Amino acid sequence: MTNQLLNVRGLETQFNTPEGIVHAVNGVSFSLDEGETLGVVGESGCGKSVTMLSCLKLVPMPPGKIVAGHAFFKGEDMLTMDNDEIRKVRGAQISMIFQDPMTSLNPVMSIGKQMAEPLMLHLGITKEQARNRSIELLEMVGIPQAADRLKDYPHQYSGGMRQRVMIAMALSCMPQILIADEPTTALDVTIQAQIVDLVKRLREELGMAIIWITHDLGVVASIANRVSVMYGGFIIEEAPVKDLYAEPLHPYTIGLLNSLPKINREERQRLYSINGMPPMLFKKPKVCPFAPRCEFVKDHCWQENPVLESYGRDGHRVACWVDVTSGRER
Amino acid sequence: MTNYIIRRLLLVPVLLAGVTLIIFGMLQLLGPVERSALYVVDFPKNEKQIDAVIKRYGLDDPFFVQYWRWLVGVQRPDTQGNIVRDGGILYGDFGYSRTASQEVIDIIKNRFPNTLDLALWTIFPMLSVGIWMGVKAAVNQNKFFDQAARIYSIIGTSFPTFVFGLLLLMLLYANNQWFLPGKMSDWVSILIYSGEFKQYTHLLSIDALLNLRLDIFWDALRHMIMPIITLSYISWATFVRVTRSSMLETLRMDYVITARSKGLKEADVINKHARPNAMLPVVTMMGGSIVGLLGGVVITETVFNYPGIGKAAADAAAQLDVVTILGLAIFTGLILIISNLVVDILYAFIDPRVRLS
Amino acid sequence: MTEMTTIPTGDNLLLDEAKSDRKIGWLEEFLGPDNYRIVTGLFKTPASIIGFILIFIFILVAILAPIIAPPVGNDPMKIPRDGFSGEPQAPGSPWKKNVPEIPFWYEPLTGNKEWVHLLGTAQGQYDIFYGIVWGTRTAFRTGVIVVIATVLIGVILGSTAAYYGGWVDNLIMRITDIFMTLPYIMMALIFSSVLTPILGRSLLPPMIAMITFGWMGYARIIRSDILSIKERDFVLAAKASGVRSGRILFKHVLPNAIFPTLVLASLGIGDVVLGFAALSFLGIGTEIGYADWGQVLSFARNWITSLNRYWYIVVYPGLTLTLFVMGWNLVGDAMRDVLDPRMRGKS
């Protein structure tokens, strides 16, 4: 366990909304090793973004509230840190990039200034040094004429370029973990491919660990070593990337994979579809949250919520009462 | 941005034409006898004189002919045979005030510095305090300061200025004479008439400082403090509300989370990232609040008997001296057109999306 | 990453059950879900409830004015005078001349048989209590008429501008800009002083003046609301379904655009009454002695050096006016929160 960077245990986060309390994250545990890339997959509202924001205490509070759990970063619980301590982690050791690069950059501040902020703050370097470093970083992420573009404002950059700026800024202090929250969802496929390639290249060069949040099973397959699938505020399956795609064990994961059209398949075939809708979490689920939509559902599923347990090959864990291969209860 | 500013500048003549047309349209509702004050000092007394005035100044000409004459005035030879001009607001001749027995432009010259003195002392505290309270309320949403600020902003916007002013007079003047209505004490006006006191700017409080006369400054302040408070509290109330809601909206933005995720101090997140963005709608409101301020002085100056153009307008209105009050309105409109222009250009400088377009 | 996406959406069995229990009442049916949310949202905060209570009390006073303060003479809007002396009289001083009919509630409540000036008299012996009670009627009358007229003008101009666009839009909006350049109170003051010689001293000149210079805000709001609704996909969808343009305007665009304007406008009554009182205070409007709050307050202008003695000329009518305006503002503030675009869609 020496190279374990992040270890999250029993994280629970809620939101106070006018309609009642939304239980967004309901007890999530996972870990991240040095240099590893963890993909977190799930549909909107499954709690994947909130989980990561909670770890860094970035969930807006109120209305959000972290109810329980720990998030150990190199042995220290970030959730019990005070504001000054966690600020030293944010941006310096764990940094984030977000879905919409248009709205996640400050529109009235020049790119140069926004880039310089974390550099001066965490590395304690001068303005001039920060400027030079920013130019290097922008060149590293492939922005042409970086020196001239520092004085530009976000609206003068294209979508893909803005996301590159976000990446450069996130990596500026050589963090050990990069959390990418749907970084390619707002981008076109050709730009998405550019960004994925860029992150892969930087991962080789800089060796940081990555948590890549997405709803796109294809993107995850291209970048992750290990994948967690979330549903209803729980991790319901977790496995090394090849195992997950080759041998999914949770009915939800199977459903998701089958509902994708196969690009390599010749004949046209009806798509598999999961019935029903994802849950609205006004109550903390007491039973399996997927039970109402599940094909394999058994009585037990309506009585008790399964926990994430090792099953099958090494490192493959699933939260399901049913063995999908036999269709029988475990 | 050059385009933006040129467009904005081109709007000025449009606004000017519109404002003058509205005001001239109102003038046309008057009879020719009243309107003659636009051009002549003396009240025409009998039919003959009235007819002569109507004829000479074409007071029964078609609307636009009269409008043009109102703008540029009438050229006529005087008794010496020199060509003189009567009327013409473009030349600064706003007509003659029969109730005040002086040219309207002279009323403005005498009174506007007083109003400006008041306005300057109002605008800066209004902006700084209002914005400060709004930001603080938003950052502490639903906490004590926020609730207090919201209650203040509701009471502030509900309290009629003249009621508030009268209450101030009751508490701070009628009871113990701490602060005084009017403009200055008698000894100060004697000093000014004697010429011992140099009027550099004609703004009394500023002149007092420039003459290094703290006693006069204090006297000016004693007279201005109540009107300043009266003019300010209502603008604070609106500024608090707008700043607060704009700030709350900005604090929900993604780039605020980005700033936090970079490890910035909360104070920097608010002051460097959230506040500059939250200020954009506040700046757009500034133009409107200057309009409100110049409307507010009409009532405030009347309540405190402060001799600015607001009081002049109210007095003229009470005596139904329309030519005077419309002259004052033209002048006020001019001031507002210019200050709105300044605010708009200021906005272009703050928002890079406009500046760099 | 937007905040909304982190909050789960969609429904499942649990929610479906919850939903089917929820009956849609006639009010929701009538108003539509968005507006229903706005209306119910108004009754949720303590501030707006206080506001509604204040407004309700004023409505009661206006209706019951003849019972609360029985009129003297033919015109109930004329404040009865107790003589002609200049010096105001303190609250509680007895009526001497022209004593009006004593209302039935007075004796049981106070045990007093003699009718007094409950809130004192102003200069000229005008009874302040009477002025306040009957002034409520003046307030509602002016407020309602001015608001209806300004909204009508604003909606007609604003929707014309939005609907036709192009140079029509440009023309109307430039006119709006010009009217907004001028300070409202000053222009209302000027216009009513121009109108007074023509129409005589009455409520009419200030009301016309306030209507003339008060419609711009509504025109702007309705225009921008219509423009934003026009861009919505459901309007395109209606067009694609072959719906006629008239029906698109009246069934799809206007209902979605106009409701916020109407509600905000109805709450503008407070501001109108405030402006009207200010004009009265400045000596414009009704003849002296008309039951009107601003009129009563304007008496105080002559007594500023002795307001410590004659405080009641300011405090009672001032408080009444403030509470009236505050009632509408409290509701209006809650309104603004409910109408806030951030809250939309969070149904």
Next chain:
Amino acid sequence: MNTDNQTLLRVENLVKHFPIYRGVIRRKVGAVRAVDDVSFEIKQGETLGLVGESGCGKTTTGRTILRLYEPTSGHVYFKGQDLAHLKPEEMRKARKDIQIIFQDPYASLNPRMTVREIIGEPMLAFGIASGKEIDDRVAELLDLVSLDHNYASRYPHEFSGGQRQRIGVARALAMKPSFIVCDEPISALDVSIQAQIVNLLEDLQRELNLTYLFIAHDLSMVRHISDRVAVMYLGIIVELANRKDVYVNPLHPYTQALLSSIPVADPQFYEEHQRIVLEGDVPSPANPPSGCRFRTRCPIADEHCAEVQPALREITPGHFVACLKVTPIDDQEEVIN
């Protein structure tokens, strides 16, 4: 799926420019050339997929065909009528037969109308049914899109995204159209819901003999649902062919890159394949590059590409490509000689 080879819709040289007003007096200084000379045809009963990145003009094409945007020039022949030049009232009548499903199920339903009103509105507009008839037809349509017909009196906000999209489909079907433009109907939906809607659209096509123009940026979904596919880039069609030809044998370098960028839900795939990653961004449609619009990002472009704008040419039967570097086999020989 081609049961009938009759052409239902033929788009000829369709152009849609959105003017740009700039400068002091807001005069027209140029135009966003959203759709710039696009021609294609759709046969009875088939599905034509229209793909491309955001800003390539695919949605504008769909909406201009329906005259939701007025075309700048060009023709849209639908069942013999030129929709682009119909008078407004004639166009309104023509809408009976040609419908659209929108991308955003939240924005495309009037929040103040019940499901019954929304779906019944087209019938009212054409005056073909009233009262009880409408209720019956609405119930029938709700059944058709697998929604409980008891939902008819509810408002859109009571439904989830997938359910709302079904309501949108039901509205489009109300007048029994023969042609439907599906304008990114699934891109706003969750992964597990997308398949439901796609299956629904396929079922309906089979049952009602519908013809679709299916607009999307999700290439794998387009491959799944389409018979033929048109690829758009900066307002023009760069490749148009059978689904198989486009996906198995793409000829235009843009199509090749686009296909190569599709994320594949199979980690094995990434070990075996090298992806073509395009450089740079899509240029602004207000100021497209001279000659071939793709040349600024094209891996095989040369000077010649900057001079000549390539026309859409038939390379092999039914396979159209707009690229100077791709020539029909006969021509190729000539070039070599």
